[in-house]
Amino acid sequence: MSASSLKVTIKSTKLSPPMLLVLGIAALSTAMPDPSYRESLIRKERSQQTGGRMVLSEAELQFNALLDKLKQQEMESEDFPPAMHFFQAKDLIEQSQLFSLLQKMPKGGALHVHDFAMVDVDWLVKNVTYRPHCYVCFTDTSSVRFTFSLRQPKSSPPCSQWMLLDNLRAKVGNTTDFDQSLMRNLTLYSDNPEVAYPNQDVVWKRFEEAFLAVWGLVTHAPVFKDYFYEGLKQFNADNVMYLELRALLPPTYELDGTVNSRFWTMKAYQDELKDFLGKHQDFFGCRVIVTAHRGINATELTNALEDAIELQKDFPELMAGFDLVGREDSGRPLWYFSKALSLPAERGVSMPYFFHAGETDFQGTEVDQNMLDALLLNTSRIGHGFALVHHPTAKALSRQMGVAVEVCPISNQVLKLVSDLRNHPAAVLMSEGHPLVVSSDDPALFGACGLSYDFYEAFVGIAGLKADVGTLKEFAINSIKYSSLSPEQKNKALAIWQKKWERFVLENLPQ
Ligand SMILES: *[C@@H]1O[C@H](CO)[C@@H](O)[C@H](O)[C@H]1NC(C)=O
Ligand SMILES: *[C@@H]1O[C@H](CO)[C@@H](O)[C@H](O)[C@H]1NC(C)=O
Ligand SMILES: *[C@@H]1O[C@H](CO)[C@@H](O)[C@H](O)[C@H]1NC(C)=O
Ligand SMILES: *[C@@H]1O[C@H](CO)[C@@H](O)[C@H](O)[C@H]1NC(C)=O
Ligand SMILES: *[C@@H]1O[C@H](CO)[C@@H](O)[C@H](O)[C@H]1NC(C)=O
Ligand SMILES: [Zn+2]
Numbered sequence: 001m002s003a004s005s006l007k008v009t010i011k012s013t014k015l016s017p018p019m020l021l022v023l024g025i026a027a028l029s030t031a032m033p034d035p036s037y038r039e040s041l042i043r044k045e046r047s048q049q050t051g052g053r054m055v056l057s058e059a060e061l062q063f064n065a066l067l068d069k070l071k072q073q074e075m076e077s078e079d080f081p082p083a084m085h086f087f088q089a090k091d092l093i094e095q096s097q098l099f100s101l102l103q104k105m106p107k108g109g110a111l112h113v114h115d116f117a118m119v120d121v122d123w124l125v126k127n128v129t130y131r132p133h134c135y136v137c138f139t140d141t142s143s144v145r146f147t148f149s150l151r152q153p154k155s156s157p158p159c160s161q162w163m164l165l166d167n168l169r170a171k172v173g174n175t176t177d178f179d180q181s182l183m184r185n186l187t188l189y190s191d192n193p194e195v196a197y198p199n200q201d202v203v204w205k206r207f208e209e210a211f212l213a214v215w216g217l218v219t220h221a222p223v224f225k226d227y228f229y230e231g232l233k234q235f236n237a238d239n240v241m242y243l244e245l246r247a248l249l250p251p252t253y254e255l256d257g258t259v260n261s262r263f264w265t266m267k268a269y270q271d272e273l274k275d276f277l278g279k280h281q282d283f284f285g286c287r288v289i290v291t292a293h294r295g296i297n298a299t300e301l302t303n304a305l306e307d308a309i310e311l312q313k314d315f316p317e318l319m320a321g322f323d324l325v326g327r328e329d330s331g332r333p334l335w336y337f338s339k340a341l342s343l344p345a346e347r348g349v350s351m352p353y354f355f356h357a358g359e360t361d362f363q364g365t366e367v368d369q370n371m372l373d374a375l376l377l378n379t380s381r382i383g384h385g386f387a388l389v390h391h392p393t394a395k396a397l398s399r400q401m402g403v404a405v406e407v408c409p410i411s412n413q414v415l416k417l418v419s420d421l422r423n424h425p426a427a428v429l430m431s432e433g434h435p436l437v438v439s440s441d442d443p444a445l446f447g448a449c450g451l452s453y454d455f456y457e458a459f460v461g462i463a464g465l466k467a468d469v470g471t472l473k474e475f476a477i478n479s480i481k482y483s484s485l486s487p488e489q490k491n492k493a494l495a496i497w498q499k500k501w502e503r504f505v506l507e508n509l510p511q
Helices: 017-022 035-048 058-076 086-095 097-104 121-126 165-172 176-186 200-218 221-237 262-279 298-314 334-341 367-376 392-401 409-414 426-431 452-462 469-481 487-507
Strands: 109-114 134-138 144-148 242-247 285-293 319-325 381-384 404-407 436-438
Touching: 058 097, 058 452, 058 469, 058 487, 086 097, 086 409, 086 452, 097 452, 109 381, 109 436, 109 469, 121 176, 121 200, 134 165, 144 200, 165 176, 176 200, 200 221, 221 242, 221 262, 242 262, 242 319, 262 285, 262 298, 285 298, 298 319, 298 334, 334 367, 367 381, 367 392, 404 426, 409 452, 426 436, 426 452, 436 452, 436 469, 452 469, 469 487
Parallel strands: 109 242, 242 285, 285 319, 381 404, 404 436
Antiparallel strands: 134 144
């Protein structure tokens, strides 16, 4: 090989003036830049961000002045909450005026919430564990399990000894500390999260323990119903008018040991929702996304989908679609399931998918491919999409298809994908107005509740100083626009939201 064939020539990358004109960029020079030109570029960039093209009323502009002032206050404080771990920031957030405002704000829908993490654990301990026939056991891993039973439950791993909680509490006397320790078991809360959770494996292990601790309580049939009702109450109280719930539909058990079917579970959701709607006229509703754990194999998924198809026939209004849950990094990639997931289409059944995808920071792994595969499998939304900005093709496709990303800031932080929320990749998505919604994933496990804490983190930490009333408005409108509701229902929900919003703005104009 001759030396000359190896020679690499670098062409000038400087753009010629005609080229600059083609790109719409004025000729660059070292002279003082034109301030009005600068202004127009700034305006252009602002119009690209989430909410940047919202048309605002006079009242909204006035309200925005207040919002702006409160946000400045947050940014000037020495401890900027979004830069801190949520466990340490929570008290500060609760003291913030902006947070109180966000609590009052009509936020539309919460589209990414899981069935057994929607109610704060205080209620579980103070209400549910005080019900009769509740047994507890302490495991070797310093966790707990619960079960309701008429008789002494049989011991089986990890429970060698079940104790009736009534008896145990009588022995303890002052139950304040004991109840606190039970609550700690049901959340991931720690005074010192950086030390308690040095890496993702440790925090996910604890996540799964907490989930198992909750399990025996919430799968008891009467508790299951009350839990869901209480969850609706808490979201409604946080000014969320609509929910889409990822639900595992586990078998529930009665006191005598009878086990109920998944049909029972869906019926329970339907009945409780109807009851709730009867008593809360302003609440719009709830739909269920049936989920299976991604640890299963393709045969099991095929069975789960057959089940889902049946449930969809029985509960067409309640059921929104299907998803796979569990830690992506340790589960199977979506592509492994691609054949099984084509089953509904092969049968001519429309089964909307709402895949968790891209809840990872391991770039280039098989699991990191999940977002593109979710889109190829015609997903309706992407759960988390934390890694989406690493994939320009998938990102463009998601935008083109109108597939919104469900951003869950606190979840991503607690599960150690990001520490300072200003560095959350959704900041990029928000700066370019990518379709997205804000949600709370598993608020109870993180010691939060409802949706406002995540709204705070998204608005103050991720979206940044220039995000304004338009941004908040678009978050809320998106939560209806990208929901699974029919076009008619969306219009109805939007009209209800609009009224609430206008009232909210008028009630919060600066003095
Ligand atoms: C527990 O919750 C149920 C239903 O949600 C309610 O009827 C009951 O009064 C509560 N009990 C206590 C002790 O708070
Ligand atoms: C129970 O213990 C807690 C904390 O240890 C204490 O604050 C509380 O006063 C005690 N309650 C009673 C009734 O003694
Ligand atoms: C769970 O509760 C038990 C019993 O009170 C307690 O000993 C244990 O430390 C708790 N575990 C956690 C992780 O808080
Ligand atoms: C899938 O899992 C089921 C239940 O665990 C098992 O019986 C079956 O053999 C597995 N199938 C394959 C193909 O691995
Ligand atoms: C994609 O999903 C939507 C919503 O579920 C459905 O209406 C549409 O028919 C699906 N398209 C294909 C090609 O499967
Ligand atoms: Zn989730």
